[in-house]
Amino acid sequence: MEYVIEMLNIRKEFPGIVANDDITLQVKKGEIHALLGENGAGKSTLMNVLFGLYQPEKGEIKVKGKEVQVTDPNVANRLGIGMVHQHFMLVDTFTVTENIILGSEPKKGATVDLKKAEKEVAHLSELYGLKVDPRAKIRDISVGMQQRVEILKTLYRGAEILIFDEPTAVLTPQEIKELIQIMRALIREGKSIILITHKLKEIIEVCDRCTVIRKGKGIGTVEVSETNPTELASLMVGREVSFTTEKTAAVPKDTVLSIRDLSVKDSRNVQMVNNLQLDVRAGEIVGLAGVDGNGQSELIETITGLRKADSGTISLNGKPITNLNPRKVTESGVSHIPQDRHRFGLVLDFPVGENMVLQTYYQAPFANKGMLKYKDIYEKANALIEEYDVRTPSVYTKARALSGGNQQKAIIGREVDRSPDLIIAAQPTRGLDVGAIEFIHKKLIEERDKGRAVLLLSFELDEIMNLSDRIAVMFDGQIVADMKPEETNEQELGLLMAGSNQQKAGDK
Numbered sequence: 001m002e003y004v005i006e007m008l009n010i011r012k013e014f015p016g017i018v019a020n021d022d023i024t025l026q027v028k029k030g031e032i033h034a035l036l037g038e039n040g041a042g043k044s045t046l047m048n049v050l051f052g053l054y055q056p057e058k059g060e061i062k063v064k065g066k067e068v069q070v071t072d073p074n075v076a077n078r079l080g081i082g083m084v085h086q087h088f089m090l091v092d093t094f095t096v097t098e099n100i101i102l103g104s105e106p107k108k109g110a111t112v113d114l115k116k117a118e119k120e121v122a123h124l125s126e127l128y129g130l131k132v133d134p135r136a137k138i139r140d141i142s143v144g145m146q147q148r149v150e151i152l153k154t155l156y157r158g159a160e161i162l163i164f165d166e167p168t169a170v171l172t173p174q175e176i177k178e179l180i181q182i183m184r185a186l187i188r189e190g191k192s193i194i195l196i197t198h199k200l201k202e203i204i205e206v207c208d209r210c211t212v213i214r215k216g217k218g219i220g221t222v223e224v225s226e227t228n229p230t231e232l233a234s235l236m237v238g239r240e241v242s243f244t245t246e247k248t249a250a251v252p253k254d255t256v257l258s259i260r261d262l263s264v265k266d267s268r269n270v271q272m273v274n275n276l277q278l279d280v281r282a283g284e285i286v287g288l289a290g291v292d293g294n295g296q297s298e299l300i301e302t303i304t305g306l307r308k309a310d311s312g313t314i315s316l317n318g319k320p321i322t323n324l325n326p327r328k329v330t331e332s333g334v335s336h337i338p339q340d341r342h343r344f345g346l347v348l349d350f351p352v353g354e355n356m357v358l359q360t361y362y363q364a365p366f367a368n369k370g371m372l373k374y375k376d377i378y379e380k381a382n383a384l385i386e387e388y389d390v391r392t393p394s395v396y397t398k399a400r401a402l403s404g405g406n407q408q409k410a411i412i413g414r415e416v417d418r419s420p421d422l423i424i425a426a427q428p429t430r431g432l433d434v435g436a437i438e439f440i441h442k443k444l445i446e447e448r449d450k451g452r453a454v455l456l457l458s459f460e461l462d463e464i465m466n467l468s469d470r471i472a473v474m475f476d477g478q479i480v481a482d483m484k485p486e487e488t489n490e491q492e493l494g495l496l497m498a499g500s501n502q503q504k505a506g507d508k
């Protein structure tokens with residue numbers, strides 16, 4: 001039999017929505033099969049059906065030609081199906097090995113044989129080039145490493161078919177390169193992979209075939225060698241998508257954000273921001289480029305009040321906002337599209353509607369003398385959902401039930417709509433489909449043209465080059481270069497980000 005996995009005519013409904021409507025996906029042994037579709041198209045749902053987390057209303061699943069009922073994830077594991085989720089499910093205080101064996105511990109008499117498990121984990125890590133330390137604690141390792149632990153977890157349970165749900169969205173460019181190597185090693189050892197990604201370049205680079213779904217319906221499967229990003233984009237969106245953003249030259253006005261001599265330590269007391277200077281003016285987009293871990297996150301957390309500065313000043317329109325609490329920073333005119341949308345962006349168990357006014361619900365017109373005016377809240381929310389194309393059955397749906405990309409669009413809508421003086425956008429398009437990226441880029445440029453100051457943090461050099469009016473390169477806690485995109489190129493940026501050619505900042 002040619003196919004290891006066949007999902008035939010799958011239908012899965014949620015209240016108010018058909019997430020999968022007659023979708024067919026057939027995966028060949030030894031291939032990397034891309035699953036492509038807009039935000040909310042139904043990709044994660046389809047994979048959750050395959051992994052036994054959801055039961056389909058209709059349709060059939062076959063593994064190696066044999067019909068199966070995947071009633072829960074344990075059954076999926078026994079059938080050789082493993083899944084690496086969009087959000088990891090690891091216990092922070094446990095070691096790598098403890099996490100991996102959780103639920104299928106090897107026993108030696110009545111006790112768990114941790115030594116044996118560590119050996120096995122080390123062996124698997126070696127075989128696939130994962131470079132994971134079996135004894136490290138989860139909280140001490142990077143996100144990229146945590147993802148590898150999830151991969152090891154599936155392999156340890158004997159996975160033959162691995163499902164990756166947007167694995168590269170949380171990775172840095174270097175980590176993405178390594179993950180691609182790992183996927184190739186998995187294929188070499190006879191595994192098959194289903195890969196969800198919004199990055200068309202990745203599909204072209206590593207996938208053999210690609211199945212496209214749109215609004216819950218199957219559009220078809222194409223051979224990757226016979227297609228290109230433009231065709232893939234229009235298959236998934238149903239229209240032409242432009243990959244570069246048209247914009248006029250910026251007309252910067254007064255300085256909005258001004259940072260002087262800022263120093264910040266992280267929770268382990270390591271100096272992350274080191275005597276940093278940065279200005280962002282009204283009417284310009286400043287792109288913060290850098291390799292993850294050079295202080296960008298700490299810088300943004302400090303501006304937005306989530307972290308304390310050790311020394312230095314941050315001012316907004318000339319007024320100090322250093323070390324104010326997040327609500328005060330917000331009220332003084334700062335919007336924040338946070339990197340971690342689950343920790344800082346949304347209250348997952350609140351309805352979408354209430355999430356749309358998270359910073360303003362206690363003020364007019366949403367509240368009067370301490371009473372919330374739900375009619376006004378939901379009216380506003382509906383307008384934002386419409387404008388930002390947040391796909392949700394209704395404003396009453398819990399944020400948790402939205403697809404990853406639609407959660408992101410909801411946050412962006414809320415933050416941009418508050419008409420702030422400064423928009424801090426940290427990886428605003430993470431997890432968004434190409435159509436949504438195009439839309440968000442246009443929005444940010446529109447806001448710039450209305451005179452807002454925009455500080456953009458992105459690990460995608462394409463995005464930095466496309467959107468920024470000025471690029472500030474951050475290395476080792478400092479801005480080491482400050483230049484216009486037309487004065488540089490990706491090659492030079494890469495070098496600056498790696499810490500070479502440091503005199504550039506002083507040159508100008």
Ligand SMILES: Nc1ncnc2c1ncn2[C@@H]1O[C@H](COP(=O)(O)OP(=O)(O)OP(=O)(O)O)[C@@H](O)[C@H]1O
Nearest residue numbers: 014019039040041042043044045401402403404405
């Ligand atoms: N547990 C749930 N309860 C209710 N609705 C849900 C649930 N999970 C998903 N949905 C809805 O099903 C649809 C498909 O969502 P899904 O998460 O599969 O999209 P996706 O293709 O993975 O999108 P993204 O690229 O944004 O991650 C969405 O409209 C979503 O709101």
Ligand SMILES: [Mg+2]
Nearest residue numbers: 043044403404
């Ligand atoms: Mg998804």
